[in-house]
Amino acid sequence: MNEKKPREKGSKAKLREYFVANVGKVLDAETLSKVAGKSEWGRRVRELRNEEGMNIVTHNDLSELKPGQYLLVNLKPLPAFERGISKETRAFVLDRNGFTCQMCGAAAGEPHPYDQNRKTRLHLGHIIDKSMGGTDDAANLRAICSVCNEGASNLTLNRPQAIKLLAQIRRAPSADQLDVLRWIVKKFPLQAKNILEE
Known part of the structure; x- marks a missing residue:
């Protein structure tokens, strides 16, 4: 009688489980690479974030994180988008x-x-x-x-200067300005608190 071997988990499933088991903890790129067992672990993390809506943040989202660090903030899913390329x-x-x-x-x-x-x-x-x-x-x-x-994801065109960014924000509707403010406060919570206390 032939017994079926249990199917091995893919790298995305391994990463998903690891993030969930370590919710709220800062994880580094080297560890995630070992967990995934593949060189394309970064792509799988992006898929978890973008396609499955996992609230995974990096240094681009939170100033306390260093490049190469990842954090699953909580288990509440964010809006996700499907792949639309045929x-x-x-x-x-x-x-x-x-x-x-x-x-x-x-x-x-x-x-x-x-x-x-x-x-x-x-x-x-x-x-x-x-x-x-x-x-x-x-x-x-x-x-x-x-x-x-x-x-x-780390490559950009010329980074805009503060004066140009401020000009764009001033031109934006109030609702968009508030979105920018929320993002800045979320990324720099300690600095925002210090500024408000001045």
Whole structure:
């Protein structure tokens, strides 16, 4: 009689369980990489946050965290969005880009030029991020390898100066200004408290 082997958990399921078991604790990138057992753990964390609505924050969201640190704030789910890129669009973009990363030029399946221990795996990346109003249209997508994709969230165009940011905030409706204020207070709670006490 053939008994079925229990199915092994995928890296996303392992990460989900680990975050839930450590809710409220700061976790580092090295630990999460070991838990996932794969090099693309960062992508899986983004999927947990963006597609499943897990309230995972980084140094971009909370000033007390350092780069490479993650925190599941609580178990209350946030609004999530589904992947909206069809197989046809994916195939079109990869073919249009010659199955090469548009950031470093690595070709799919070949050893990666910056990490010889990995074969190049291509993903689709947004030129203008969805959080900035970008769409899933082929014109806003490009082929990007997993190595560049893991660092892409840290890349920005020229960072705006404070005077330009303030000008934009002043032009925004009051409701949007309050959203900015809430985000700043949430990211810098200690500094906000000190400023209010001055």
